[in-house]
Amino acid sequence: MAFPMKTCVVCGEExxxxxxxxxxxxxxxxxxxxxxxxxxxxxxxGWKGDKGANAARREAMRNLLYRKDS
Structure with a gap:
C-alpha cells in the first residue's frame, strides 16, 4: 500500500x-x-504557578457570580 507523499513546510523535503x-x-x-x-x-x-493570582481570580469570579444586586 502506497502512502501519500507530502512536502514538509519547514524544510521542504518530501x-x-x-x-x-x-x-x-x-x-x-x-x-x-x-x-x-x-x-x-x-x-x-508560567502563569499557572502563581497562587496569589489564582486566588485573586477565584475571588473575582465568586464576587461576580454570587453578588447581590440589591
Missing part, C-alpha cells in the same frame, strides 16, 4: 505520511522531532 507518525501531518519526522524537543512540555505554564 516524505511519506504514514499512520501513527508523531507530530504534524505537514512536517517531516525530523522536523517533528526537533519541534517536540524544543517545546519542553512547559509551554504556557
Amino acid at each position: 516524505f511519506e505520511l504514514k499512520p501513527g507518525k508523531p507530530g504534524f501531518a505537514n512536517r517531516c519526522p525530523e522536523c517533528s522531532e526537533e519541534d517536540a524537543a524544543n517545546a519542553g512540555g512547559n509551554a504556557g505554564d
Whole structure:
C-alpha cells in the first residue's frame, strides 16, 4: 500500500505520511522531532504557578457570580 507523499513546510523535503507518525501531518519526522524537543512540555505554564493570582481570580469570579444586586 502506497502512502501519500507530502512536502514538509519547514524544510521542504518530501516524505511519506504514514499512520501513527508523531507530530504534524505537514512536517517531516525530523522536523517533528526537533519541534517536540524544543517545546519542553512547559509551554504556557508560567502563569499557572502563581497562587496569589489564582486566588485573586477565584475571588473575582465568586464576587461576580454570587453578588447581590440589591
